[in-house]
Amino acid sequence: MKQKSPSIGIVVCARERGRVFVSLPYIQAIADHGGLPFLIPFFEDADVSFFHACWKRCDGFLFCGGEDVTPLLFDQMPSRHLGATDYEFDRFQLDFASFLFHHSDKPVLGICKGMQILNLACHGTIYQDLSENPSFFNHNPNAMFRHDPVHLIQSEEQTLLSHLIGKQAKVNSFHHQAVKEPGSGLRVCAVSPDGVIEAIEDESHPFLLGVQWHPECMYLSSRKMSRIFSSFLEAC
Numbered sequence: 001m002k003q004k005s006p007s008i009g010i011v012v013c014a015r016e017r018g019r020v021f022v023s024l025p026y027i028q029a030i031a032d033h034g035g036l037p038f039l040i041p042f043f044e045d046a047d048v049s050f051f052h053a054c055w056k057r058c059d060g061f062l063f064c065g066g067e068d069v070t071p072l073l074f075d076q077m078p079s080r081h082l083g084a085t086d087y088e089f090d091r092f093q094l095d096f097a098s099f100l101f102h103h104s105d106k107p108v109l110g111i112c113k114g115m116q117i118l119n120l121a122c123h124g125t126i127y128q129d130l131s132e133n134p135s136f137f138n139h140n141p142n143a144m145f146r147h148d149p150v151h152l153i154q155s156e157e158q159t160l161l162s163h164l165i166g167k168q169a170k171v172n173s174f175h176h177q178a179v180k181e182p183g184s185g186l187r188v189c190a191v192s193p194d195g196v197i198e199a200i201e202d203e204s205h206p207f208l209l210g211v212q213w214h215p216e217c218m219y220l221s222s223r224k225m226s227r228i229f230s231s232f233l234e235a236c
Contacts, residue, residue: 006236009058029216060107060236063114081129097121107207107235115210122183159189171213207235
């Protein structure tokens with residue numbers, strides 16, 4: 001009997017000028033690994049009943065990259081290096097992530113800002129800007145192509161991520177915010193050479209993984225990045 005394709009709820013990346021959107025590589029990555037991508041839209045009246053309806057209809061969830069997280073939502077004042085934010089949209093993402101943690105054991109993958117959202121939903125902290133630590137190198141270099149690797153990461157032994165990518169991997173990088181302190185129940189599973197947290201996971205969850213880089217831009221040229229999506233879809 002043919003296995004059904006899992007339905008993946010992709011939480012929209014952002015809103016702009018009366019539109020909500022998801023960048024195509026996220027959708028394509030899910031489809032190319034056997035999933036049925038469905039977009040979960042933001043709207044200002046979204047509440048628990050909407051989250052529950054999405055949970056019933058989807059087998060797993062993807063939180064994508066996007067703009068900076070509004071610091072008021074994690075009890076900080078804005079840094080002078082803070083980029084563009086959207087308070088209502090960020091609150092929507094955080095509320096939805098919190099709902100999933102408290103009501104569901106369905107697989108969740110967070111990418112870039114999505115990883116930071118997952119961490120904040122578990123009461124962790126983030127750097128508003130990596131300049132807070134002068135020992136960190138530039139994690140948002142001007143790479144020619146989005147699939148270009150720009151630095152290495154080292155995975156932690158005996159983690160889900162280490163089983164997928166091995167001891168280390170080359171990754172792309174487009175961020176100036178990052179996880180500072182992991183949230184409750186989350187384990188650091190990869191770091192960059194300067195010590196920036198590059199991935200987190202919850203070992204007690206069937207599949208809950210956050211990565212700081214963008215595997216959706218690399219999976220066509222990297223088997224390691226493709227395994228992240230394959231594992232996610234298999235869990236779903």
